[in-house]
Amino acid sequence: MGAGGLALNLRTFLARPALQVAPELLGATVRVDSAEGAVLIRLTEVEAYEGPADPASHAFRGPTRRTAVMFGPPGRLYVYFSYGMHWCVNVVCQPDGTAGAVLLRAADVVEGIELVRRRRPGVRAERDLARGPARLAASLGLTGHDDGTDLLDPSSRAQLVTGRRTAEICNGPRVGISAGAELPWRFWLSGAPSVSRFRPGKTRSGRLTT
DNA sequence: TCGCTGATCATCT
DNA sequence: GATGATCAGCGAA
Numbered sequence: 001m002g003a004g005g006l007a008l009n010l011r012t013f014l015a016r017p018a019l020q021v022a023p024e025l026l027g028a029t030v031r032v033d034s035a036e037g038a039v040l041i042r043l044t045e046v047e048a049y050e051g052p053a054d055p056a057s058h059a060f061r062g063p064t065r066r067t068a069v070m071f072g073p074p075g076r077l078y079v080y081f082s083y084g085m086h087w088c089v090n091v092v093c094q095p096d097g098t099a100g101a102v103l104l105r106a107a108d109v110v111e112g113i114e115l116v117r118r119r120r121p122g123v124r125a126e127r128d129l130a131r132g133p134a135r136l137a138a139s140l141g142l143t144g145h146d147d148g149t150d151l152l153d154p155s156s157r158a159q160l161v162t163g164r165r166t167a168e169i170c171n172g173p174r175v176g177i178s179a180g181a182e183l184p185w186r187f188w189l190s191g192a193p194s195v196s197r198f199r200p201g202k203t204r205s206g207r208l209t210t
Numbered sequence: 211t212c213g214c215t216g217a218t219c220a221t222c223t
Numbered sequence: 224g225a226t227g228a229t230c231a232g233c234g235a236a
Contacts, residue, residue: 047228056228066221083229084218090228103228122231134229144220176228 007152014074018048018093018100023187025102027165032140033157039140040111041130043104044192047174048185051099055179059099069148070099079147086134087143106131106194127193167191
């Protein structure tokens with residue numbers, strides 16, 4: 001098959017608002033190669049961050065040195081350092097010149113689980129390996145060094161492969177933000193064991209439509 | 211299972 | 224100088 005054509009379709013797929021792209025990324029896989037081996041994960045939870053219109057987005061106040069990648073072409077990784085100790089990974093959306101990104105919040109490890117366990121010693125449950133944005137980044141071995149990596153360039157060590165969804169999609173409020181927290185822009189696969197347990201709002205009966 | 215807290219630093223005001 | 228798209232560990236219920 002023509003890898004170039006596939007990449008072109010993916011580019012078009014990603015050059016849309018994050019709100020549209022985010023739910024469709026669920027079930028897709030991300031592969032990251034390294035000297036130690038490859039790790040393959042299947043996305044189970046994501047969050048949409050739009051551009052300047054979204055008060056919770058890093059792009060809210062326009063482009064800065066850190067957020068420059070978000071304003072560039074779609075299909076690249078936006079990796080940022082958070083809370084002084086964690087890395088978080090986004091996939092850039094929207095056409096070149098417009099900001100938007102999808103935060104990768106959780107995933108199931110499909111391949112390379114031995115390597116992931118070496119990277120995350122002390123984690124027992126398999127579902128916890130990549131549950132949460134910082135854990136996901138750690139599992140993949142991604143850091144600020146990978147900021148700007150083009151997921152659609154075959155020579156990149158990180159690759160995005162669209163996949164078939166196998167479960168229903170749920171949505172709800174985003175996690176860990178103050179502004180725009182009421183927007184239901186977090187999406188996850190129903191019943192996926194690796195989905196974050198965080199439920200902001202403290203509503204115990206936070207049952208979302210099936 | 212839930213809720214609180216400390217750790218720790220790049221980025222921006 | 225303040226802030227944060229977080230996590231792990233702890234104690235209480």
